[in-house]
Amino acid sequence: MRYFIHLSFNGTNYHGWQIQKNAPGVQAFVQEALSRILGNATAVTGCGRTDAGVHARDFRAHFNYSDNPLDCDLLTYKVNAILPQDIHINGIFPVPENLHARFHATGRTYRYFIRTTKEPFLKEFSAAPGTYADKLPDMELMNHAAALLVGTHDFTSFAKLHSTTKTNICTVTEAFWFTTVPEFAIEPLWVFQVTANRFLRDMVRCMVGTLLEIGKKKKPVEWILQLITEKNRSFAGYSVPAEGLFLWEVTYDTFKQ
Template sequence: MRYFIEFSYNGTHYHGWQSQPNAMSVQEVLEKAMSVIFSQKIYLVAAGRTDTGVHAKKMYAHFDMGPLESIPVLVQKLNSYLPKDIAIADITKVHDDAHARFDAIKRTYEYHIFTKKNVFGNETGWHYELPLDVEAMNMAAAMLLDYTDFQCFSKVNTDVNTFNCKITEAYWHTENNALIFRISADRFLRNMVRAIVGTLVNIGRNKISVDSLKSIIESKDRSKAGFSVPAQGLFLTEIDYPYIADNNSQIPNSII
């Protein structure tokens, strides 16, 4: 039987999601906890990877095992066993062909910039107190929706078949003393969001013009784009599936 698990984590003390030798990852810690609680080896396939220091407010993964009973009790046991920076929200049975990575139709990230000193935000945002032209940054962000090839924002030497992504929203908004960038797409390239934010910050600082974003994207050259902003400000916030009703983490019985 196949199950989806919904969880969140603070990525500060992890070398990203994916298991790797000689470095602690979220996948390693979560699989170990589940293997102990379920008394069998558990392998997780996640909706995607996050890099070192990046957080997830909502992440999904799937795993296979026999019938589960008393799922709320299992969730409580897992949360008691796991460290404080990883939390399970739910486990739900899905059909046997459901795939946490390939079935996702949209992913949403946020990047948080603290515009004033925040003593509680050192792990969850980037402190940048210089003035930024948010209107110009939003004008440039809107241009992203006109393109599909984002090689210029991709980590170099990455192993992908295509640099095409369909961005459906990209905008900045303020919230208290934070400036937040929200972006949604069907898929993202490695380092893509952090490189986009760095480029938009350069526009906000008037180091480059709004219109220069077009030539940067069309160049397909990572060196033309802006710097990569620090990881701690980046959050994976939502993942949409066609069979998750209203994206509220409830998977209808009709797909089981």
Template sequence: MRYFAELSYLGTRYSGWQSQPEGQGLGIQQVVSEALGTIMRYNMTVTGAGRTDAGVHAEKIFAHFDTGMPIEDPGNLCRRLNSLLPADIAVKRIFPVRDDAHARFSAVMREYKYRINTSKDPFRTDTSYYFYHKLDAAPMNRACAILMEYEDFQCFSKVHTDVKTFICHIEYARWDENPDGSLVFTIAADRFLRNMVRAIVGTMLDIGRGKMPPEKIRDIIESKDRCRSGMSAEARGLTLTDVKYIWDDILP
């Protein structure tokens, strides 16, 4: 039988979601799989909805795993898992799904937020990027409007990645400014390329600083050249905040 688990984690001390070869850091997938295997008493592997990079966080992500028999009390399994997992990884709930449901391939939308502090705050060090230059959100939002006109985002993809297509359908993208001066970039799409959100943020920071006009992002996208876009923003500011499914298609 197949089950979904809803998780959240602080990615600061991990090498991303994916399990890593020995000596190359600790992946969240490995930690959760080992904890689940300890309880179930056989080797388990959980498959996540996405493969967040090192240092990136998740407020809401789903993973699936298979068992040989039904889980009598998913709530109790959830509590037992949380007692074994470290403080920076939490399981919110576990529930049955159809056998062909897939945490990654059944997802229809993913949402990320990138948080920026414009004043130093030690309580946000791990979950936001301290950017001391003054930023203007208005041209950054004009760049967002241009961004949504396109589907091919090769210019924001990490080079030499094994992907069949650079096409992503962005549902929305915007910058919001909070009363304390901090900014949040929110973007949702059916899929994201590796390093895509951080590269977009890095490019838009150049726009917000006045180093380039918002219209320049059009030239960057059409060039399909990663060297033309901005530096990747630090991982600590990025959080996967939502993953959506058509639940009628995957619930039993």
């Protein structure tokens, strides 16, 4: 029987979701905890990779278990008791045998958070003011530019070089900036939200860096179209730090949980 795991993690201390040879990955901790409780080696497949230091509010994974049906609430409790404090299982539930956490995900939403001032409570989960220098960028310009990212394009200019990905074509369904003020924040956070069917390595962080260049009026809005046409990473903006990036939501057409 196949089960889905809904989890969240603070990526600060990890080199992404995926198992690494010489560095900690979230996947290894989840697999180890499940295997220990279930009494046999249990492979866990995630909905995708994440870069080192990137967080996940909504991450999905699946595993198979062939014995008696599991008490999912009890299993969730036991796994959380073993996992580090920065990894939390929100729920485990049965799904159809053929449902795949990665290949059947139809949408992924990322959010990138930027502090607009010194924030003692948000340092670990948002990029520093230095990300955009001393002067706030023009959000209206950045939103005009972000709108040009929407659609099905070759995002080679926004992908990390030397990637083994077979295709760099992705379909972006939304891309925009907004502000939000958490209760414990001093000033509003600037947030970039982007949703697509798939993402390339470093793609969101490069998008943010590129849009900030436009917001600082170093480049025109139309630069986005040029980058899409050029298909050359060296032409795009810088890649912003990982700590401000969250995998915010993963969606599936077949179910909502």
